[in-house]
Amino acid sequence: MHKLKEWDGEAVSEVLGFRGEITVVVPREHLKRIAEYLATEPSLRFSFLSDITPVDRFPIEPRFEVNYHLVSIDRRDRLRLKVKLAGNDPVIPSVTGVWPTANWHERESYDLFGIRFQGHPDLRRILMPDDWEGYPLRKDYPTEGYR
């Protein structure tokens, strides 16, 4: 954590702690840089991206939060990166270049939340049918669906 701040204080906008989990809030512009740093820095080695979880805070702005759950297998450590996105501009750089596993996670986030990942090699729906309208896990999408 301190390492990250030392490296670039500007890249971290907030650090949260809850139940022993550390969350680092990161501005969208710096995400890719930080991702590369965390994955490759020899003293950190967050080489395993376990999950990408978006949360829709509708109607609060910034509406979307994208959580990246990282694991350092050698150091037995976990870290959560959080990026906040405005509802009218849910665009975020893709991290598939850093962690190839992000591919399907990002497709799922796109499919269910409508968050677009810039630089993703194949951004298509993954769980819902290709011609589906709307993004089911958004909070303004009714649980029973539109009917």
Next chain:
Amino acid sequence: MTTTVETPTGEAQTMVLNMGPQHPSTHGVLRVILELNGEIVVKAQPVIGYLHTGIEKSCEAKTYSQAITLTDRIDYLAPLSNNLGYCLAVEKLLGLEVPKRAQYIRVLLTELTRCASHLVWLGTHAIDLGAMSVFLYTFREREEILKIFEYLSGQRMMTSYFRVGGLALEPTPDWLERVRRVVDSLPGHIDEYEDLLTRNKIWLGRTQGVGIISGTDAIAMGCSGPMLRGSGVAYDVRKAFPYSSYDEFEFDVPTQAAGDCYARYQVRVAEIRESIKIVKQAMEKVPANGPFRAELPGIIPPSREEMKTSIEGLIYHFKIFTEGFAPPPGEVYQAIESPRGELGVFVASDGSAKPYRVKFRAPSFVNLQSLPNLAEGRLIADVVACIGTTDIVLGEVDR
């Protein structure tokens, strides 16, 4: 073995073959679009979503306790692992400590789940590769494990036996006797399966050197569980981030360096043996009596007796089962080692009685993503072996 199909003009010609979603070896409704050059797979593209039921969305409309029943249905071969992951996440949100007795019983039952799940995997994988008889044997043993679950929870598969704070019910008396009978006979049965497969020439031919993924690639693709350990990376959530008192148990994390289908087979078989070791230790540790649920008025339901005899108990009981309970706002991520790998449960609370967001990091979903890495450049028949050793459960892939 390198064969290329060439047209009379000398150009390589590819053909697209659709495999699934209704195909016996896809274990459900997986569709794989294969681009073939003769019998060689040039490109494999998994298409999923045929079993998407919106479990994560449904969870948002249920109370914390109601959502437990949905977790059973994600990975229907390991319902107790899902129950555990979800309950631990909610308990973390509440900052709740579960009594040791419940923790040990949880460990014991999830390890039995791992055995049951690996037995299904072994049987179906063998049947995919043409070894019919193993299937019949593994399902026989699995049934014995399911009988234990039924004895404890009343259900063979959709157990919902773990609840927030502990267990649903006091374990039925003499249940440990039944567990003992199963774990005493299981090692002998595993020897039988190994006799049938481990040095079987056809089995070796179908699995050795097939579907290789290196440790570095497996990490990059997010593989976990036996997929990762079959590639030589000893990452096990039970060891790396112990939960539910796993740090009090002694067990090894089996790994194999080869990274092929045979390595993953060896890892899973060794894991069943390790699980039996853990079950035996847990049987020693479980106290015969004591609380099986934490006490926290207003959040954990009172005991049956208290509910029937005291007015406070009755009020709490009524409130918990109608309104639910409201954890403090916040978000947690809890990972456990399910039979298929790292099962992560992310729960966000906004301080109301229903989870604001629940996300399941399904190991099958992530492991399946590396199927193209395994299958490309191999024969069509090897695709079946690769899907098999990925050990996917479509309910979990699609959620």
